[in-house]
Amino acid sequence: MDLSWLFNGPTLIFLAGGLGITLELAAISIAISFVAGVLLALGRLSRFRPLSLIVTTYIEGMRALPVLLVIFFAYFALPRILGVKLDPFVAGVIALSAFTAALVAEIVRAGILAVPKGLTEAALSQGLSQAQVLRIVTLPIAVRQMMPALVAQFVTLLKDTSLTAVIGILELTRRGQIVFAQPPFQPIPVFALIALIYFTANFGLSQIGRRLEARTL
Amino acid sequence: MDWSVLGENAGLLAHGLLVTLEVSALALVLALALGVIVASLRVAPSPPLRRVATAYVEVLRNIPLLVQLFFLFFALPSAGIRLDAFLCGVLALGVYTSAFVAEAIRSGIAAVPQGQLEAGLSSGMRYATAMRTIVLPQAVAKTIPPLGNTTLNLIKNSSLVSTVSVLDVLGTANLIGSRTFEYVPMFVGAAICYLILTIPTAFAVNRLEKRYAR
DSSP: OOOTTTSSHHHHHHHHHHHHHHHHHHHHHHHHHHHHHHHHHHHHHOSOHHHHHHHHHHHHHHHTSOHHHHHHIIIIIHHHHHSSOOOHHHHHHHHHHHHHHHHHHHHHHHHHHTSOHHHHHHHHHTTOOHHHIIIIIIHHHHHHHHHHHHHHHHHHHHHHGGGGGGGTOOSHHHHHHHHHTSTTOOHHHHHHHHHHHHHHHHHHHHHHHHHHHHHHO | OOTHHHHHTHHHHHHHHHHHHHHHHHHHHHHHHHHHHHHHHHTOSOHHHHHHHHHHHHHHHHSOHHHHHHIIIIIGGGGTOOOOHHHHHHHHHHHHHHHHHHHHHHHHHHTSOHHHHHHHHHTTOOHHHHIIIIIHHHHHHHHHHHHHHHHHHHHHHGGGGGGGTOOSHHHHHHHHHHHHSOHHHHHHHHHHHHHHHHHHHHHHHHHHHHHHOO
C-alpha cells in the first residue's frame, strides 16, 4: 500500500500543526479550569449561603449538560448575548474551561473535604490565619488526594478538544478531515494516524499523572 | 432574541429528545453487554486474554469519541461498509462506553476478595460458573455507583451523533438555530431537554450511591 500521500513533509507538518493547536487548547483550558475550579470549590464550600447557592447551581448545571452543547453555545449563542464576535479558538477555550471548571471544582471539593478536620484545627490553633491554613495545610494535602481524578479529568479534556473541530478550529481532528477529503480520498490511514496521536498524547498525560502521584504521595 | 421560536419548534425538540433517548438506550445495552464480557476477560486466568482486554479498554478510552464516530461514519464506507448515521452513533457510543463499563466492573470484581473465587474453584466449580454465581453478584453492588456516572456521561455524549447529521436534541436545536439565527433560545431549549434527562438520572445515581456506600 502506497502511503506517500500521507507520510510526506507537508501533510505531516500540517497534522503536527493540528496537534499543536490541540495541545494549546488543552493546556490553556487546563490552566484556566484548574484555577476556576479551585475558586468554584471554595465558593461552594463557603459559609456565605448566596455565594454557595449560585456556585452550586453553576456546577450542577454544567455537569448535567453535554460539553458539545456548551461549545455550540459559546460559539453561536454567546456572541449574540455579548454583542461581540468570538474567534472559534476563544469560544473553544471559553467552553472547555467553563465546562471542565465545574468538574474540577467537584474533585477539589472532595479533596478538601477529605482533609482531616483535626489538621486544620491544629493549624488554626497555632495562630495561622484562615487563608494561611488553606494555602499551607488544606490545599497541599487536598491536591495529593485529588491527583488521580484530576489527571483523568484532564485526559477527558484533551479528548474533548476534538469537539472544537465542529466549530471550525483547525485542530488535529479537523485537519485529519481536511487531509482525507483530498485525493486519494482514503480516510482509514488518516484516522489510524490521528487515533495513534491522540492515544499517545493521552497515555503520556496519564503516565505524567502517575509520576506526579508517586512523587507527591 | 425571539423566544417564540422555542414554542414554535417545541414539537421538533421533543422529537429530538426521543431520538436522544433512543440512541442512549440502545448504546447503553450494547455498552453493558460488551463491558461485562471485556471485564470478565480482564480478570481471566489467561494472560493473553487479559492483555487483549486491557488493550481494548486503553485504546478506546484514550481516543476521542468523535474520532471513533467519524471513523465509522466517514472511513468505513471506503472499505465498502456503509452504515447509516443513527447506527454509527449507537455503535460508536456503545463501544466507547463499554470500555468505561468494563473498568467499573473490573474494579468492582477486584474489590471482591480473591478467596471467594478460590473457594468456588476448589469446590469443583468451573471458572465461568464461579464468576457468574459467586464473584459477579458481589461485584455488582460495588459497580453500581461508577456505572451510574458512566450512564450519565453516555447520555451527554450521545449529543455527538448530531455531528453526523442525526437529529437528536442538539442536532435539532442547531439546525433550527442555523435557519432562524435564534441560537440562544434554541440552545437554552436543548439545555432544558438535557436537564430533563440528566437530573433525574443523577438523582437516581446519588440515591443508589448512598444505598451501596459501605
